[in-house]
Amino acid sequence: MRLVIAVVQDKDSGRLAAELVKRGYRATKLASTGGFLKAGNTTFLIGVENDQVDNVVDCIRHSCRAREQVVTPFAPVGNVEAVMPAPIAVQVGGATVFVLDVEHFEHF
Amino acid sequence: MRLVIAVVQDKDSGRLAAELVKRGYRATKLASTGGFLKAGNTTFLIGVENDQVDNVVDCIRHSCRAREQVVTPFAPVGNVEAVMPAPIAVQVGGATVFVLDVEHFEHF
Amino acid sequence: MRLVIAVVQDKDSGRLAAELVKRGYRATKLASTGGFLKAGNTTFLIGVENDQVDNVVDCIRHSCRAREQVVTPFAPVGNVEAVMPAPIAVQVGGATVFVLDVEHFEHF
């Protein structure tokens, strides 16, 4: 058994959940936040048999896409004369995926 | 050290948290959502010594129970003539439990 | 690759997120609740190369501090004559840290 932990953009989370159900994979979703952009994203927990990991990663790859987000960095605090920094474009990936080994699994 | 990750129904999460405290186990709770029913549930993170895993799983088994949930599948969109699909009963288990090995633990 | 899971106090989570960004570490934050005090706290997921684990733990140690919280235990229900229990002081640690091995990592 493996536990796949995947951080994806909120925009793709509905499509990914539907795709996993279609292929018969079970999953749990957690609301999360990115450490850098502080924007909301979604963390999936997906427990699967070892031989299904590649299919699940494939499913994530098809449902989640990279996007560019434009953000305005925080203006330096206190210096009202300071010019607002120019917005910058940050490339956010489709998914960040960790596959962990599960020592023991139970469902009751 | 092992990390027990348990997805349980919201209805049982208070009882499980109280039972864990009573038996001296430490835990952290995360609000989560089921991938299939999209209903709220609770994900517990419980770090325990290796020889306590069976007791913790036992604790989960006593506090969490399977239930039947009746859901109405989404009606096919756009076709107003379509008959609302009949509600279906879905059996939701008491808990889904993953036990992971912890390479290193710190508390300060 | 290792996945560092750290449960920290809400008061320290902004400082820790900023410190991780400064040192170039990527992280995801999850809102969580303590099993005992039922107060809000923050669970960080931090995926790092194996040789960076000590630096990340160091980063957590510098950003997160232990504090004393005063709580009033629940009064015994129903017995209005009962005297409100005296408030007790509970020492809450700076961080509880689990380091897990990652079998496979992908980012796309």
Ligand SMILES: Nc1ncnc2c1ncn2[C@@H]1O[C@@H]2COP(=O)(O)O[C@H]3[C@@H](O)[C@H](n4cnc5c(N)ncnc54)O[C@@H]3COP(=O)(O)O[C@H]2[C@H]1O
């Ligand atoms: N220190 C830094 N300097 C410059 N640019 C930076 C940076 N940290 C992040 N970025 C950029 O900002 C995007 C959003 O990061 P955020 O931390 O908000 O949101 C992240 C975070 O929630 C999660 N994530 C990525 N790598 C992670 C890791 N190693 N551990 C835990 N979570 C991770 O996935 C989300 C998307 O990450 P992704 O790498 O695709 O996209 C990242 C990356 O392109």
Ligand SMILES: Nc1ncnc2c1ncn2[C@@H]1O[C@@H]2COP(=O)(O)O[C@H]3[C@@H](O)[C@H](n4cnc5c(N)ncnc54)O[C@@H]3COP(=O)(O)O[C@H]2[C@H]1O
């Ligand atoms: N593709 C599908 N086709 C038909 N029926 C399906 C189905 N997926 C789920 N179900 C049924 O619906 C119940 C609720 O699933 P849900 O995904 O909302 O909520 C799940 C999910 O949040 C979590 N979970 C279960 N297995 C998991 C896994 N392998 N990985 C991650 N989370 C899992 O535990 C909750 C309860 O799961 P449980 O299996 O007891 O109960 C499941 C199962 O009986």
Ligand SMILES: Nc1ncnc2c1ncn2[C@@H]1O[C@@H]2COP(=O)(O)O[C@H]3[C@@H](O)[C@H](n4cnc5c(N)ncnc54)O[C@@H]3COP(=O)(O)O[C@H]2[C@H]1O
């Ligand atoms: N049964 C009990 N009897 C007496 N005192 C108790 C107790 N359980 C917890 N405490 C005390 O209360 C503090 C807050 O615990 P809480 O469960 O709300 O919040 C916890 C919990 O969310 C998490 N945590 C700690 N150990 C954990 C573990 N082994 N597994 C999962 N989460 C853990 O870290 C937070 C801070 O924990 P920390 O140990 O520093 O601080 C703990 C501890 O000093």
